[in-house]
Amino acid sequence: MHFEILPQTCRIMKSLRSVLPFFVSAFILHMLPGSSVSPPPSPAASGSPTILIRSGWQTVNIGDIAHTSGLLTLLGQHIPDARLVLWPADIRGEVEPMLRRYFPRVEIVHGGLDEDDRPATSELRAVFDRTNLFICSSAPDIGVATRVFAAWKKHHAADLPDRPYGFYGITVDRETAFAQLAGKTFLSPLDREILNEAAFVYTRETASLDYLRREKIRTRILGFAPDAVFGVDQYDTTRADAWLHANRLEKGRYICVIARTRFAPYYKIRQRPPTENDLAREAYNARHVETDLGKIRAAIIRFVRETGLKVVLCPEMTFEVEVAKEEVYDKLPEDIRGNVVWKDSYWMPDEAAAVYRGAVALLSMECHSPIIAASAGVPSLYLPTETETNKGQMWPDIGLGDWLIYLDDPAVTGESLADKLLHIYKHPAIAAEKLGRAMDSVRAIQGKTLREILAPRQ
Template sequence: MLGMGWTGILMVHVVLVSGWQTVNIGDVAHTPGALRAFQRYAPEAKLTLWARSIDENVRRMLGRYFPDVEIVEDRVVPGEALSPALERLFAEGDLLVHGSGPSLVAQVEVAEWHRRTGKPHGVFGVTVDPLRPYGSTLARAASMISAIDGDLLTEHQREVLDTAAFVYCRDSLTERFLAGQDLGAPTIAFGPDATVMFDVVDDGDGQAVLAEYGLKPGRFLCVVPRLRFTPYHQIRNYPPAAEDVRRTAYNAGYLKSDLDVLRQTVIGWVRATGEPALVVPEMSYAMELAEAEFAGTFPADVADLVHILPRFWDLTEAAAVYRQAGAVVSMECHSPLIALAEGVPSVYLRQPTDTIKGQMYNDLGLPFVELGPGADVAAGQLLRKIADDRPAAAEVARQARDGAQERVRGMVEAAIAAVGSRIR
């Protein structure tokens, strides 16, 4: 409900629907990133988080950095009345913002908001990949998307996007796809994943890791492995369906060759710099993977400088360690963005089974490598370039971050403008 702030400027109540899962620190980072964006660029706005799936650790983190943000966790049940908390939220909120994510994760919630309130809503940096489950390089994906001739949106997706006040796509391939889907949204544009705004970390959160492995600020590499398909049946402990079995077999076919790219990259870094590498997780399954595939596999001249974090960690600890790293090389998409928010150079290694979200690295002017023949050489060259001129690499990262954050400023301004307010 619109009110007046202490400065006399109209205060908008923004409801952010976000918080998709906690087994991936990248999915956790979307939420504080978006909150930070509104906190910085629309300080008069009142913020409420409508959380889809968070745990106690995330609640503590949000309470620590965003103590004034109310959290509502009630869910919409189609065909049933809203809970009292949601009734109040729908009555008092002025704008619903769908947070950054891999898709329109909260399309049911957004559609319910639109039908019940008629108040504006918008999308704050998502990927909508029309090519799934088919994988490819980003260049081939671009040509495929240009060739799409027809409606590839579900009924819910179309309802949410057609009626949105703004749709920001975290990669330009999603923007290209949606621009050809005959949508009524007045703004469909590239807008970075809100993770680039997550810069509220306490250095103390990473001190234990640095001390345990003798890591010196700016003088170590963080390394993030992944499988081609996330083994959710293992993470969530449910019996594998046929598709899970199929994906497990597919993972096995590329496991050695994919992780050898990381292995060779680590070997090159250690030999060139004499500095250690720390293998760390973005997803909860990654440390079992790292222990099984990396432990005991490095040459004698390198082995003592390669460490494997034997546990999962939370977002704040990860960000605090990335902040101190000389570089981050990652097969996961969001660790480089977390590092970017801290101005730390990074290299993204994209697997062809990943979605078109990787296009965001092209859009932000950041280095990435498509896995395939020669990927180990290309990744090694990029890291060597970082190591050979660290000030220049850091400046590239800072410029990319500043450019991304300036785009996010525009996204926030557009969101507030959707309800007729203005920013100081």
């Protein structure tokens, strides 16, 4: 029997061949156990996405700077064909030149919202028009993005299903002592609206994830993705090596220590008169500073005397330069100060990362320097207090729970902190294997979640 294949039939068969891979991919994704990912887009919608990133919360904290470089790095690795547009909240000073140096292909758009919560500049409106996906980078709270996401929803009221938005590595803290002190004890109606209509909400620790589940948030994808700072991979070795050489520091022969007061004195940082709340926080700091930093000093003293290694006192936030000098360095015994180097100026995260990379370990009252160090393969002990959000939960979440040490615990002393540091120093292979397993887990989660991020477009 003979069949004649008509020209129009040939065209149909060619068209089917062109879309077949998309249907195959859709079937595979659909059949994966537990998969919540929708099928891939049609060929017409499958071009390189344009992704708008909201990040850059402040420049006085290298962790807030590193949220941006970390997420840009991860998106470049896992969605390499994407066109990335950064809409920063604040990248003044050295920050913007640093980002342009490491990410020359990333477009940076400036501008705010007008009083009607619409893009205030033609440049920003044009970016809103051509963007397929809007991501809020890791942050201490969803409040950094509720207004901009509301503006996005208004701008794309007619096509929001095709222009999704979401959070990547966010904390939502309404239950800790810090939340009580900050007066954030519930989700506002706008919070709920933004969360429920987001295409994805990845929290950076499971405490926030559990809270949102109990609050019955209905976002399509609700999951865990560690802080975007784990993606940091930028090292200013030139500046770091020069500083290390000038201070006679040898790689593998020092530890880094970051000390702070419980509340950051933002009125000093912003150079404004203190409010009544500022003064109350300063009084709170004063009640705890000797106990907190006395433990840090005791750990340094024992570590130096038993190892002969050096200690670098360095900042994560600008105000910590002064704290390190006045509350740690100046109060150390004279024989110990000879092995302690005070970093007398603030720095950018790429220089900090390069210095951390040469350290034996890092002891920190801040959260993000331990993440930067861990990404560089350096073991870190994180020492939160009750004035921190629940972000510290990410350490147990990735398998490093015993490197999370609550400084408020009466059982935690300078001696016990030194024990932890000395164990890392004396057993480097054990520490390296432990950290390696944790980072393997982090990278696996990063890969999975960043593949899922495109699913809402599908």
